[in-house]
Amino acid sequence: MLLQRDLIIRFLKYSLVGCISVGVYFLSVFIFIEKYQWDPVIGSAAAFIIMTIVSFLINIRYTFNSRFTQRKLVRFLLVSLVGFLLNVILIFFVVHILSFHYFMGELVTVLVIPLVNFLLNNFWTFQGE
Numbered sequence: 001m002l003l004q005r006d007l008i009i010r011f012l013k014y015s016l017v018g019c020i021s022v023g024v025y026f027l028s029v030f031i032f033i034e035k036y037q038w039d040p041v042i043g044s045a046a047a048f049i050i051m052t053i054v055s056f057l058i059n060i061r062y063t064f065n066s067r068f069t070q071r072k073l074v075r076f077l078l079v080s081l082v083g084f085l086l087n088v089i090l091i092f093f094v095v096h097i098l099s100f101h102y103f104m105g106e107l108v109t110v111l112v113i114p115l116v117n118f119l120l121n122n123f124w125t126f127q128g129e
Contacts, residue, residue, distance in 0.1 A: 011118060013063040017055060018114045025051040026106070033102065040102035044091045044109075045084070052080040064126040075125040082120065083113045 025047045032043030056076050060066050087109050094105030 014118050017058045021051045021055040024054050040095050048087050079120040083117045
């Protein structure tokens with residue numbers, strides 16, 4: 001029961017950090033695509049990189065109450081790479097295959113990627129903490 005409670009609290013913290021990160025992500029997407037007229041796939045990819053840096057810095061201390069190590073950084077980046085690839089694939093599919101507005105693709109990524117990343121980070125990147 002305590003383990004479940006801790007996992008729920010950690011997920012809620014991760015979700016809060018995710019909300020902050022998503023805010024950074026959408027602001028970056030808006031700037032890159034609307035202001036600078038980048039292709040939605042490229043703009044989304046650049047925004048994802050910025051979001052990943054913000055997410056790592058906040059999550060390592062707040063969510064997982066951890067210290068920086070190269071191993072954690074590498075694992076976090078690998079998990080983020082999985083999320084990045086999912087992001088690019090989903091955005092490409094929604095924009096270029098289904099011909100929907102890029103915002104629809106962003107909604108799909110916001111629902112899928114955070115859950116995948118939390119599970120990988122919790123049970124692999126910061127395992128046992």
